[in-house]
Amino acid sequence: MKALVAIKRVLDYNVKARPNDQGDAVELANCKMSMNPFCEIAVEEAIRLKTKGAIDEVIVVSIGSAKCEEQIRSALALGADRGIHVQTDVDLSSLSVAKVLKQVAQNEGADIVLLGKQAIDSDNNQTGQMLAALMDCAQFTFASEVNIDGQNVEVTREVDTGSETLKGQVPVVITTDLRLNKPRFAKLPDIMKAKKKPLEKMTLSEFGVDESSTVSVLEVMAPAKRSAGVKVADVDELINKLKNEAKVIA
Amino acid sequence: MSTLVIADVQQGKLDGATAKLISAVQKISGEVHLLVVSFNENALTQAKGLSGLDKIIGVTHVGFEHPTAEIMAPLIVSVASEYSHIVANTSTQGKNLLPRVAALLDTQQVSDVIEIISDDTFKRSFYAGNVIAKVQVSSAKKILTIRATVFNPVAAGSCDDVKILDYEPGESKVSFVSAQISESTRPELTSASIVISGGRGLQNGENFVLLEKVADKLGAAIGASRAAVDAGFVSNDLQVGQTGKIVAPDLYIAVGISGAIQHLAGMKDSKVIVAINKDPDAPIFQVADYGLVADLFDVLPELESKL
Numbered sequence: 001m002k003a004l005v006a007i008k009r010v011l012d013y014n015v016k017a018r019p020n021d022q023g024d025a026v027e028l029a030n031c032k033m034s035m036n037p038f039c040e041i042a043v044e045e046a047i048r049l050k051t052k053g054a055i056d057e058v059i060v061v062s063i064g065s066a067k068c069e070e071q072i073r074s075a076l077a078l079g080a081d082r083g084i085h086v087q088t089d090v091d092l093s094s095l096s097v098a099k100v101l102k103q104v105a106q107n108e109g110a111d112i113v114l115l116g117k118q119a120i121d122s123d124n125n126q127t128g129q130m131l132a133a134l135m136d137c138a139q140f141t142f143a144s145e146v147n148i149d150g151q152n153v154e155v156t157r158e159v160d161t162g163s164e165t166l167k168g169q170v171p172v173v174i175t176t177d178l179r180l181n182k183p184r185f186a187k188l189p190d191i192m193k194a195k196k197k198p199l200e201k202m203t204l205s206e207f208g209v210d211e212s213s214t215v216s217v218l219e220v221m222a223p224a225k226r227s228a229g230v231k232v233a234d235v236d237e238l239i240n241k242l243k244n245e246a247k248v249i250a
Numbered sequence: 251m252s253t254l255v256i257a258d259v260q261q262g263k264l265d266g267a268t269a270k271l272i273s274a275v276q277k278i279s280g281e282v283h284l285l286v287v288s289f290n291e292n293a294l295t296q297a298k299g300l301s302g303l304d305k306i307i308g309v310t311h312v313g314f315e316h317p318t319a320e321i322m323a324p325l326i327v328s329v330a331s332e333y334s335h336i337v338a339n340t341s342t343q344g345k346n347l348l349p350r351v352a353a354l355l356d357t358q359q360v361s362d363v364i365e366i367i368s369d370d371t372f373k374r375s376f377y378a379g380n381v382i383a384k385v386q387v388s389s390a391k392k393i394l395t396i397r398a399t400v401f402n403p404v405a406a407g408s409c410d411d412v413k414i415l416d417y418e419p420g421e422s423k424v425s426f427v428s429a430q431i432s433e434s435t436r437p438e439l440t441s442a443s444i445v446i447s448g449g450r451g452l453q454n455g456e457n458f459v460l461l462e463k464v465a466d467k468l469g470a471a472i473g474a475s476r477a478a479v480d481a482g483f484v485s486n487d488l489q490v491g492q493t494g495k496i497v498a499p500d501l502y503i504a505v506g507i508s509g510a511i512q513h514l515a516g517m518k519d520s521k522v523i524v525a526i527n528k529d530p531d532a533p534i535f536q537v538a539d540y541g542l543v544a545d546l547f548d549v550l551p552e553l554e555s556k557l
């Protein structure tokens with residue numbers, strides 16, 4: 001059994017995004033970039049599944065600029081076996097990413113595809129579901145627990161009303177939620193070893209997937225700014241303000 | 251052409267967000283149709299009491315007791331040709347389902363729309379709500395998840411044009427094993443007018459009782475930060491934030507929450523924000539209308555007795 005893990009290079013979660021001066025994109029110049037935290041969870045889960053013997057090989061794939069190699073190397077340092085880098089400087093739509101991933105999954109004969117439930121930049125929460133549709137297979141989104149027994153996959157998912165457990169058979173697409181696991185940190189010797197692990201370079205043109213998007217960004221702006229209000233001295237003043245000034249409690 | 255709104259149905263009941271979705275799409279030209287898929291007739295009956303609809307399409311079949319994306323998506327695709335817009339809520343149901351529909355229709359999706367400007371132009375929030383994008387969609391079909399919480403619901407009314415679709419769900423690639431549903435007598439987090447949330451500062455699950463007592467006095471829903479959920483103080487469905495639920499109540503009270511970007515993403519559109527934190531430099535104070543620098547273990551019992 002093989003697992004394919006899709007990872008994305010994004011603005012680091014500690015950096016507060018803001019519009020650029022032209023107001024047509026998010027300012028990314030000189031900003032710290034990292035692996036999307038949900039993708040880290042997906043990588044970690046694949047490695048754990050391999051340790052448990054549920055799968056034999058972990059392949060990571062990233063689609064993006066030359067710099068994505070950093071994130072692929074990080075995943076290799078964590079324990080993935082090999083990497084695939086589909087190079088493009090175009091910021092592809094989730095649908096196009098899913099189309100590329102479908103081909104990669106097919107070429108590699110992946111039984112399980114793991115992805116983060118959302119990228120913290122686009123906040124789209126689409127790619128895994130789209131990939132499952134294109135692969136015509138089961139999708140387990142927002143996973144908080146994954147159990148694999150041979151071809152059988154059982155996943156507990158976080159939903160608005162609590163959680164639910166579903167099962168199905170490979171091939172499957174799983175998207176990870178925050179509580180699936182706590183990703184490990186790479187150790188220095190593993191970072192060194194990762195430099196020697198195989199990394200295949202491909203270009204987007206090899207996939208014949210449309211680069212253009214039907215969604216164009218007209219403007220990027222900061223949300224209405226909330227200004228800090230006042231500090232109250234004690235509970236009495238707080239209740240008084242809420243009743244008589246804000247009028248939000250009776 | 252018309253807009254198809256996919257109703258959120260939870261355990262056979264119409265979720266309150268549906269009335270907000272219907273109100274959100276009134277700006278789009280053409281008729282508004284609501285698709286109600288369930289295993290019983292309850293949600294359909296509820297839907298007939300809403301205004302803003304030109305037609306309701308009802309599908310009732312036992313096979314939809316667990317409406318997985320795998321069985322729902324082909325149903326929506328089968329009716330899609332009649333619609334210019336297909337929309338669902340930014341709920342776990344909508345987020346799970348709609349991208350699968352979009353891919354089957356070979357159409358991009360716009361996620362988490364917070365404003366509809368015209369038939370093809372929308373505002374959406376991304377980067378944890380730190381940036382808003384105005385986007386224009388050129389595809390023939392527009393597929394959108396909409397953040398229902400930022401819209402007011404349509405009023406009660408009536409829609410008598412109900413078309414019952416005889417549809418048998420196909421075989422599903424996934425089967426249902428079990429569900430752990432959080433039962434609560436308090437208002438639902440995303441629709442409550444007052445929310446009181448606890449963070450790591452609460453220290454443990456037992457201490458949430460202090461918060462619950464205040465919530466009961468205020469008729470408030472309970473929320474939590476990721477740290478509180480990760481630590482197991484409360485269940486995951488209470489998480490407010492970028493990757494949890496997004497709320498916009500009249501009053502949001504953050505207790506023992508530092509105010510990380512990801513938490514603010516879920517609550518900063520609340521009308522009035524109160525922060526209770528012992529650290530005067532906690533970032534939550536930068537968005538709070540009223541800040542109280544104090545120990546929550548003193549404040550909560552006092553609040554409860556004085557409210």
Ligand SMILES: Cc1cc2nc3c(=O)[nH]c(=O)nc-3n(C[C@H](O)[C@H](O)[C@H](O)COP(=O)(O)OP(=O)(O)OC[C@H]3O[C@@H](n4cnc5c(N)ncnc54)[C@H](O)[C@@H]3O)c2cc1C
Pocket residue numbers: 013037038120448449450451452474475476477478489490491492493494495505506507508509510511512513516526527528529532544545546547
């Ligand atoms: C990909 C990703 C997604 C995330 N999504 C979310 C999300 O959806 N929602 C979310 O909330 N977070 C999310 N986070 C986590 C977020 O970054 C913060 O770690 C989290 O919000 C912190 O929770 P907290 O404020 O409860 O804890 P802390 O940051 O530890 O803050 C605890 C606060 O309690 C105060 N305190 C302690 N004791 C007392 C006392 N006795 N009296 C008064 N005050 C006290 C402290 O001063 C402190 O300010 C996400 C992070 C990542 C990386």
